[in-house]
Amino acid sequence: MDAEIIPLIAGVIFLLLGLYIAIDTYRFRKYAVVTQGKIVKYESYISKGSDGTKRTMYRPFFEFEVDGQSYQVKSDTSSAGKTIPVGGAVEVMYHQDKIEKARIRSGGAYGLSILFIVLSIPAFLLGL
Numbered sequence: 001m002d003a004e005i006i007p008l009i010a011g012v013i014f015l016l017l018g019l020y021i022a023i024d025t026y027r028f029r030k031y032a033v034v035t036q037g038k039i040v041k042y043e044s045y046i047s048k049g050s051d052g053t054k055r056t057m058y059r060p061f062f063e064f065e066v067d068g069q070s071y072q073v074k075s076d077t078s079s080a081g082k083t084i085p086v087g088g089a090v091e092v093m094y095h096q097d098k099i100e101k102a103r104i105r106s107g108g109a110y111g112l113s114i115l116f117i118v119l120s121i122p123a124f125l126l127g128l
Contacts, residue, residue, distance in 0.1 A: 008127025011120040018116030025109040032093035034105060037064030039088050040072060058082050064092040066099055073102045 042058045049055065059078040064071055084090060094102035 004127050006127070007123045011123030011127055014116045014120035014123060018113045018120065020113075021109055021116065022113035025113065028095075028103065029093065031095055032103075033096065035064050035066065035092050035094070037062045037090050037092035037102075037104075039084050039086050039090060041086060042082055043074065045078075055080060060084065060104065062090055062092060062102075062104055064094075064102065066094070066096075071099055071102065073100060075104055077104075077108070 039060050040063045041061045043061065044056055044058050047055050047057045057078045057080060060075045060082075062073055062075065064073075091105035092102050093105050
């Protein structure tokens with residue numbers, strides 16, 4: 001296998017991943033209902049990097065109400081810090097038919113998709 005093919009493959013993977021995240025976020029937001037919620041607790045776990053370093057990561061649980069019924073959801077995303085304090089207000093997005101798949105409203109997903117798409121450019125250039 002030629003050495004040039006590896007960056008090309010990486011570029012394709014980064015591009016596809018970036019596009020997937022952007023499209024998924026767009027589709028979810030397009031039909032989502034927005035309401036107010038709050039952070040109720042955090043789950044912590046140890047993440048191990050490829051270089052062997054360990055880092056504590058925090059995943060929030062948030063609570064919100066729909067038609068008088070309270071829901072508590074564990075977020076799909078985590079961060080290296082407790083960015084919003086327990087009891088802190090958040091905007092929650094959900095779909096009426098899949099309330100348990102609710103998400104905290106943030107712009108991070110679009111930023112992540114742009115990052116992957118931008119990273120695909122030098123990989124493509126190195127592979128050509």
